[in-house]
Amino acid sequence: MSETIAGEAVAGAVEERFRQLYGAGPQGVWAAPGRVNLIGEHTDYNDGCVMPFALPHTAVAAVSRRDDGVLRLHSADVAAPVVEVTLDSLTPGTDKNWTAYPAGVVWALREAGHAVTGADIHLASTVPAGAGLSSSAALEVVVALALDDLYELGLRGWQLARLCQRAENVYVGAPVGIMDQTASACCESGHALFLDTRDLSQRQIPFDLAAEGMRLLVVDTRVKHSHSEGEYGKRRVGCEQGAALLGVDALRDIPYADLDAALERLGDEEEVRRLVRHVVTEDARVDRVVALLESGDTRAIGPVLTAGHASLRDDFRVSCPELDLVVDTAVTAGALGARMTGGGFGGSAIVLAEEADVDALTKAVEEAFATAGFTTPRVFEAVPSAGARRVA
Ligand code: ADP
Ligand code: MG
Numbered sequence: 319m320s321e322t323i324a325g326e327a328v329a330g331a332v333e334e335r336f337r338q339l340y341g342a343g344p345q346g347v348w349a350a351p352g353r354v355n356l357i358g359e360h361t362d363y364n365d366g367c368v369m370p371f372a373l374p375h376t377a378v379a380a381v382s383r384r385d386d387g388v389l390r391l392h393s394a395d396v397a398a399p400v401v402e403v404t405l406d407s408l409t410p411g412t413d414k415n416w417t418a419y420p421a422g423v424v425w426a427l428r429e430a431g432h433a434v435t436g437a438d439i440h441l442a443s444t445v446p447a448g449a450g451l452s453s454s455a456a457l458e459v460v461v462a463l464a465l466d467d468l469y470e471l472g473l474r475g476w477q478l479a480r481l482c483q484r485a486e487n488v489y490v491g492a493p494v495g496i497m498d499q500t501a502s503a504c505c506e507s508g509h510a511l512f513l514d515t516r517d518l519s520q521r522q523i524p525f526d527l528a529a530e531g532m533r534l535l536v537v538d539t540r541v542k543h544s545h546s547e548g549e550y551g552k553r554r555v556g557c558e559q560g561a562a563l564l565g566v567d568a569l570r571d572i573p574y575a576d577l578d579a580a581l582e583r584l585g586d587e588e589e590v591r592r593l594v595r596h597v598v599t600e601d602a603r604v605d606r607v608v609a610l611l612e613s614g615d616t617r618a619i620g621p622v623l624t625a626g627h628a629s630l631r632d633d634f635r636v637s638c639p640e641l642d643l644v645v646d647t648a649v650t651a652g653a654l655g656a657r658m659t660g661g662g663f664g665g666s667a668i669v670l671a672e673e674a675d676v677d678a679l680t681k682a683v684e685e686a687f688a689t690a691g692f693t694t695p696r697v698f699e700a701v702p703s704a705g706a707r708r709v710a
Contacts, residue, residue, distance in 0.1 A: 323444035325349025325376040329709045332394070336380035336440040339392055339400055344380035344438070345468055350460035350706035351376045352445030352452045353501035354536060354668055355659045356510050356525075357619075357626055358604040360634055362495030364557050364597045365516040365568035367604045370497055371525060371702040372505035373536075377443035377456035378709065381464040384436030389424055391417050394442035405436060410489045419454055420461040422489030426481045427462070432471050439464070446696070448542040450658075450665020454490075455498035458482035463503070463706045475503040475705070476518045493551050494661075505705040512608055516570060523611050525702050530616055531673050532654070537683055538696040539640035541664030550661055553593060553634065560594040563587065569594060574602040596633040600626060620655025620670050627657035627667075636662030640692055644669070644683055651675075651682040668700070 329347045336344045351372035358368035384390075389408075392400045393416060401417050408425040420439055427434045439461060445453040462478040465471070473481070479499035486492050486499075496515050505511050509522040527534055561569050564580055572580050577598045584591045603626050607619045627645045631637040641658040644667040648656040654670040671679050680697045687695055 325378045340438045345382045347710035348464040349376040350502045357607045362497040362515045365570035366601045368497045370501035371510040374703040375445040377460045379441040379460040383468045388436045390438045392440045418490045419457045422485030423461045426485040449538045450660025452498040455502045459502040479503045507704045535669040537644045538666045540693045543664035556593045560590045569597040592633040596629045623655035623657045647686040
């Protein structure tokens with residue numbers, strides 16, 4: 319069942335293809351993972367906290383620098399020839415193809431004053447695209463790390479993440495928060511990353527479910543989401559309205575203890591009230607999960623995850639029938655907890671399960687999907703893996 323494709327395993331093939339495409343070997347090969355978010359959804363653009371961990375699935379890039387102001391891009395996963403652009407022509411909002419992600423990173427580095435003068439890039443990724451597992455951040459971070467190395471920029475993981483977020487926000491035009499890029503850049507094997515998105519402070523929290531007889535399953539519903547489409551942006555604007563109406567910089571500033579009073583102040587702004595309620599309770603759930611993990615009470619995070627799903631479904635309204643079916647089926651069939659992960663409107667759910675229950679839960683979800691007439695989901699185990707790194 320598990321499909322673990324780490325960067326090291328495909329580095330050789332990526333390097334060889336680079337040589338075929340560009341006529342000489344690359345100066346190096348880098349890998350950056352996709353991620354699963356354990357808890358803290360839609361909090362990363364409200365200055366709140368999140369808790370992702372890295373997947374073994376990675377984007378792998380073979381890269382060489384160039385000094386002539388030219389950028390050449392190729393993906394093993396897109397049936398198209400090498401794309402060549404000049405760095406001076408890079409303009410935010412103009413590229414609607416996959417090349418906007420790597421080109422956006424080059425643009426963001428140059429905009430920040432780094433003297434990047436060109437590159438040849440060939441990449442391949444084992445992170446499923448559009449499945450809520452952050453294939454876009456993996457792509458950005460692997461390119462950023464490669465250029466950081468080749469141009470000896472000396473940037474820290476969180477700085478690379480900031481530049482990648484800027485690439486996605488401004489160059490690609492998707493209003494995403496900072497979580498995905500930070501997870502890809504900074505996660506460590508065997509840990510979840512507790513990240514405060516206000517000051518970018520972070521803490522590695524040991525997260526080794528196998529040692530405690532548990533597993534975390536990812537269920538990719540195969541319903542494609544798109545962040546660039548309006549709904550994500552609408553939630554973001556709604557949260558900003560909520561913060562403005564409540565007189566705070568960000569919804570992060572509403573303590574859980576003050577939630578009822580805050581909701582009362584919002585009066586009949588029903589839509590904003592629901593968004594505020596999700597974000598404030600979700601911040602509290604992140605704190606709760608961290609406390610439980612740090613006290614060794616790992617099984618007790620299950621119901622917190624499930625409560626998070628209910629909040630995303632009912633208050634934030636970013637779930638969909640397929641995600642709800644995964645969660646309802648898994649919990650009914652004995653999972654410790656389950657929730658959608660990532661931005662929503664499709665993508666993936668996670669299921670926390672006792673090791674002994676994994677096969678039965680997988681079967682229950684697959685059968686429920688078949689009965690509902692949904693596309694067969696892809697189920698795999700998520701093992702907390704390494705963040706971005708050089709592999710050759
Ligand atoms: P997610 O990050 O959840 O997977 P996004 O919509 O944010 O979904 O990003 C998906 C997009 O990233 C794809 O549509 C494509 O443009 C780009 N992408 C992801 N993986 C690859 C790849 N291997 N090659 C080329 N482009 C990719
Ligand atoms: Mg993405």
